[in-house]
Amino acid sequence: MSPGEDRFGDAPYDGPLLEVTDIKTYFETDRGLVRSVDGVSLTLERGKTIGIVGESGSGKTVLSRSIMGLLPKRGVVREGSVKFEGQEFIGIKPKDMRAFWGAQMSMIFQDPMTSLNPVMKVGNQITESIRQHLDVSKSFANELAENLLESVRIPEPRKRLKEYPHQLSGGMRQRVCIAVALACGPKLLFADEPTTALDVTVQAQVLDLMAAQQRERFMAMVLVTHDLGVVAGRADDIAVMYAGRIVEKAPTTTLFANMKMPYTEALLSSIPRLDDQSHTRLATIPGRPPDLVHPPKGCKFAPRCPYVQDKCREEEPLLTDAGGGHLYRCWFPVGTPEGAAALEKNRAAGAAPAAALATGPTTGGQP
């Protein structure tokens, strides 16, 4: 559709589109170094989707911005390796990154209310990057923008081009954001909680739209969300993040069929089910994410884990390969004899969180 798609395609590259190895992103604050992303590795092939799931503060947004290089200029430590089509991103200047931003990779933000400029017409916001990256005339850019709006299913695109963001509804604005992000035909799209700020009825539409555009353009996508339900049917792989690390990563079907990490299990059980009786208490994960300045010594999830044993509090589990691309980080994984024994032991000892998780309804959060 857009001429940008083939523009950089003349030098074929065989490897994975995106290869992230042991990326670390720390923020210097008055309290100390905040380890927002602490050694994450992942690979993404062309046209595939990886879902990054975790609760607030788990580092998923920072991870996506760090990969893209969109971090604040000051007070940030960024280490590791990010390779996009073999091109290393860590250490290159923002000036050189600009050729990739928008044209090769772009990002959709969480809140369409704030990610559009309130004093610029929708059309100009779309054509701005087209004009920057593609050598086209103004009228052609306008035509392109109109086609883009049409492809994100905005009615009367010609009229909408001349409107300001406040004249559009939330769902429409997110569609415009998608159109802006797709304008130059990027190969990689980061979607940072693209549906969190939207009405539930619009969420599915926007996600379907993104999936359709992704198929059409053979674009890879990093879908960041706190909702396992959002990524369930849409991601090829899912990476669960906790305290700046990947605690479990697997192809989607494997993950749901055979999850190993108690945190993934807890996330899944915290999704309300339709077949629950009414007035069933919602399952919660007790406690809160760890302090990223002074993280706990052993497993970061240990203080909140129903399976926790002494070993967990002392030694940090390594990323273990369960085969078939399934990685997890746990000493007593779910669905194994050790895990069952650990849970049994905790339950016998009367640990409340365990009881809460195992039976579904919880009696309330534990500090």
Place this chain on the structure above:
Amino acid sequence: MPEPPDGEISTTEEFLADERHGFGGVAGDAGLLQVGAIEAGPESAHRRGPGLGIGAWMAIGWMGFIILIAVLAKIGILTWGDANESFASCARKGPFANEGGASGFLLGCDSNGRDMIPRLALGAWTSLLVATGAVTLGFVIGGTLGLIAGFSGGKVDTVLTGMFNVLLSVPVIIMALALVAFLQGASGEGGALSPEMILIIAIGVVAIPLIGRITRASALTWAQREFVLASRAQGAKSRRIMIREVLPNVLPAMFSIALLAIGIAIVAEGALAILGVGVRPPTPSWGNMIALDRGNLFKSPHIVFEASLLIFFTVLSLNFLGDVVRARFDVREGGL
């Protein structure tokens, strides 16, 4: 005078602290309070209805009237004969004084027997010229520096903000006096610069940190918005983001403060005139008309009173319009 809500004033200690350096007049102080309300940022929206309201129309009407008579006076329509022509017999006479044969002096004469109306009209031209010129200078330089400071952050911001703070901590009158003295040079002639130009530069330099700080504060909040990041993620250059994304959002606050600043500058011109460094007589300005006849305050109060009244209503209108601009542009923010 529309007062900002109390909560907004509390965030602006630094501006209130500046009051002691202010021009002393009521209007000057009120202007500084308004400045504070602006700096509270785009979130401090207090909405008005869709219409402008009678107050705003009155302010617009007054400003239109003042600008009209100023222009008419300048092109010589309102100043029948000579604004400097004096009628000795009617010197210091109040309104409606008649001098045989001559036309009625509706607003009386000054101590030199000159008709007040053409002098006030021509004074309006001088005062507005100096005030708008000075604010334009402050707007362009202060606005640019403030935008760069707020958008760039880091060391640039530290240096520029430090510079603004240093400038703000010099008492404004002392600063303006020093600048006038410096620009006039030892001879007191000012070389190539006209007295008006010297005043414009002196007051303009004083306005730079004022407008600069407001712009910086506003640019700082806008630069952290997600759409700025979104624009960066689309590959836009920093300068482009600053001019295309941040500046249009900062402009309402800048215009609003500029209107208030014009009011303050009119008062400043008057203050400088009283200190003897204003526009050189016989060219009238509201300030030097007050300065010239402040000794006759008891014998013939109408001279000082009329010029003061014009300053009062003009500054009031400008303050009010500044507030209206802010309130109106905030509506757009609230609509999002």
